Amino acid sequence: MNTVVAGITYRAVLGRRRVLLLVLLPLSLIGLAVLLRLIGDVGEQSTVTLMRSFAIGTMLPLLGLVAGTGVIAPEIDDGTILHLLSKPIARPVIAYTKFAVAASLLALFGAVPTFLAAYLLVGGESGLAYGFALGALCGGVVYAALFLLVGVLTRHAVTIGVSYALVWEGLVGSLVPGARSLSIQQWAQSVADAISTSPFFKADVSLGFAVPAMIVVAVGAVVWAGQRLRSLSLTGDE
């Protein structure tokens, strides 16, 4: 972890327009929760639906995409990454630092609003708020690692990220039950289910599979990103 790299990365991500996405999505979740609360009593079932479909199913992958690619892809595109890479710092350290920044953004803009929204709806009932918050935190960390890697590997990170989140996790995951085993949002739900005691919530993937899968993907992606950064080539304009 390098504090100078982290500082520059925070300023780069939070100073760009993409910070609006980081703020708007969680604000929508909390706004929706407030609205539902104002309309009347919201049961556990509705809370589970909102958390599964919006907080974990929509907001988290999009935030992961924005933060995970945002900490590195624009710098590679415009060449500013050279400022960091032309220093006597091991390239993997730069990758780990960028990952830490992305993961912290996911915790702040993903896990905390998820907790707040769920708590607004059902309080501490059945551990739903705590479960979905921890699920969002774990899922967010994995998304951050995966999209960081995609941002280092290709200049089409956003297209690939959106395809994964919408097509694989959304479409294929809903039609082919087996595909859910390879879905970060399903793993996040497994963690949430392990904490929650709600009878309305049952995850599709076992915790015994989800936890090792999350560790393997997160660690593998960050290590790979670090190695890839060591071999990053600049071709110039020629």
Added chain:
Amino acid sequence: MTTTRDAAPAVVELSQVSRWYGNVVAVNDVTMRIGPGVTGLLGPNGAGKSTLLHMMAGFLAPSTGAATLNGERIWRNHQIFRLVGLVPEKEGVYGFLTGWQFVLSSARLHRLPDPEAAARRALATVEMEGAKDRRVETYSKGMRQRVKVAAALVHDPRVLLLDEPFNGMDPRQRLHLMDLIRRMGEEGRTILFSSHILEEVERVAEHIEVLVAGRHAASGDFREIRRRMTDRPHLFRVRSSDDRRLAAALIADASSASVSLTGDGLEVQAVDFRRFTRLLPRLARDAGVRLWQVSPADEDLESVFSYLISRSV
């Protein structure tokens, strides 16, 4: 690796280096040794200068051959940056930082013992103290270039690599950077800068490496290269009041290798540039021929480089 910031001279070497992208060869079998002093890497646009510099800075792996700094492999070796300062051609500057923050971050990334003092010194070197508190995005291109130079100098590197450093600079800034580069070269640093402008290289570099179409076309003292450029056969187009009579007079002199009559006048291949340019007006006057037009047909840099490369094979 021996990368402590000592005053020992640093040498960058390329040994039979080639680099290709798919079927396109960007750099072809280049061997060169860049030692202390200022070396200019000269070549037309697209000659492979940036590719070569990127290989020297560890941002591109040679497809074949080896790039080394003081005998140590450069590719995938971040320790080289203890000795190397890099000024890339691309903007590569965080616009949201102030000049001071940008240079200070560079000093901190180098883990210098007193980063503030180093950043102040580097900004003073490029005369950017006055604008240091403005955000980089408000700078002119020349100011951005200077702040990039400051960031590259902050750790007092033994080797400085600059890719087209004078681009976008106004004449005063250009002269100042030229002075700075010359001074650093005299201090024994190893400095390599690329340019496609001969005069720029000539004014700063003691030594020139010429790259044409990815090949190492010439190498040596700039006076020698300049002489070879001047002494090459020159092609002139001449229009006059009596082309035939002028052609007859020219053929009689040894300064012209060939004279051909075309629909637009004469095409004269001069082997001795100086003699020919002195002789032509005199010959025309003696023959009673009036000169309408004398123009070099191959004065563009590309043809000069082509000549050099044809001499080197």
